[in-house]
Amino acid sequence: MARHRTAADQFEGKRAVISQLTSALSRALLVALLIATPSLLLPSTEADTAQVVVVLAFLASVMTFIEYYGRYPSIIEFRFAPPFNRLKFIGLAATVILLSLICRGKTDPTGLTVLLTNLGTGLGEAIDFPYSPVRLVVLMMPADADLELVSLVRTSAGISYMVSLLMMFVFLTLVRIFGWPARNGAFNVWVNLPLFDPTGGGDVLHRLKRDAGLNIVLGILLPFLIPAAVKAASTLIDPISIANPQTLIWTMTAWAFLPASMLIRGIAMGRIADMIEEKRRRAYARAEAEADGLQRA
Incomplete structure (x- = not known):
C-alpha cells in the first residue's frame, strides 16, 4: 500500500513539474510574440x-520563463491571484495589436485597418x-509637425486610452462584484506581493493603504505628466521622432498602459488592505466575545 502511494506521489510530482x-x-x-508583434x-x-x-524578445521571454518556472515569484506581483496579470497582459497585447x-x-x-482607424479617430x-x-499628447507634438x-x-492616443479604461473597468468589476481575490480561495499576501517587505517598519495595514493611495494618485496623474515632461524636454528629445511606427506604437502603449497598470x-x-482590516476586525470581535464569556463564567 505504501509502495503504491509513493508511486502515485511521484507521478503527481512529475505531472506538476511538467505542468509548471x-x-x-x-x-x-x-511575451516574446507580444514584443515582436x-x-x-x-x-x-x-x-x-x-x-x-x-x-529584447529573447531577454523578456527568458526572464518570464525563469519567473514562472520558479516555485515562488521574485518580481511579478499577484502571480497566484488570477486573473490580475492575465488581464494586464490582454490589455497590453490588445493595445499593441490595435x-x-x-x-x-x-x-x-x-477593411479591418480602416475600421480600426475610424474607431480610433472617433475616440x-x-x-x-x-x-x-x-489633448496634452497632441500638444506634445511640435508646431510644425505634419497634420497626418x-x-x-x-x-493612437484615443484607442490606447480607451483600452486602458476598459481594462480598469473590468478589474473594478472583478473586485467589486466578483470579490477578487477572495473568491479564488485563501490569499497569501507575502507570496503575491514579493516586493513588499513586511518588516520595513510600521503597521502592514497602514503601509498597504499608503502604497495603494500612492499608486492611484500616480496612475491618475501620469497621463498628464508624461506629455508635459516630454514637452519640457523637447530640447533634448525631438518629439517628431514619433513618426517612426515602432516608436509611435510603444510610446502610446506605455503612455496609456503604465498609468492604468498603476491604478489597477x-x-x-x-x-488587500480591506481584507486584512476585515480579518482583524473579526479577530478582535471574537476575542472580545470570548473575554466576555470568560468574565460571565
Whole structure:
C-alpha cells in the first residue's frame, strides 16, 4: 500500500513539474510574440530594428520563463491571484495589436485597418477636449509637425486610452462584484506581493493603504505628466521622432498602459488592505466575545 502511494506521489510530482514547465514556456512565448508583434504586422521593418526586437524578445521571454518556472515569484506581483496579470497582459497585447494594425493601414489598408482607424479617430476626437490627456499628447507634438502625423497620434492616443479604461473597468468589476481575490480561495499576501517587505517598519495595514493611495494618485496623474515632461524636454528629445511606427506604437502603449497598470495595482493593494482590516476586525470581535464569556463564567 505504501509502495503504491509513493508511486502515485511521484507521478503527481512529475505531472506538476511538467505542468509548471509548460505554463512557463507558454507565457515566455506569448511575451516574446507580444514584443515582436509590431515588427511582424508592420509592412516594413529595418534590419537594425529587427535585431533589437529579437534581442529584447529573447531577454523578456527568458526572464518570464525563469519567473514562472520558479516555485515562488521574485518580481511579478499577484502571480497566484488570477486573473490580475492575465488581464494586464490582454490589455497590453490588445493595445499593441490595435496600434500595429492602424499603422499598417497607412501603407497597406484593409477593411479591418480602416475600421480600426475610424474607431480610433472617433475616440480620439471625443476625448480631445481642453486639458484632457489626449489633448496634452497632441500638444506634445511640435508646431510644425505634419497634420497626418498629428492625426495618427490622436487616433493612437484615443484607442490606447480607451483600452486602458476598459481594462480598469473590468478589474473594478472583478473586485467589486466578483470579490477578487477572495473568491479564488485563501490569499497569501507575502507570496503575491514579493516586493513588499513586511518588516520595513510600521503597521502592514497602514503601509498597504499608503502604497495603494500612492499608486492611484500616480496612475491618475501620469497621463498628464508624461506629455508635459516630454514637452519640457523637447530640447533634448525631438518629439517628431514619433513618426517612426515602432516608436509611435510603444510610446502610446506605455503612455496609456503604465498609468492604468498603476491604478489597477493601487486598487488591488487597497482591496488587500480591506481584507486584512476585515480579518482583524473579526479577530478582535471574537476575542472580545470570548473575554466576555470568560468574565460571565
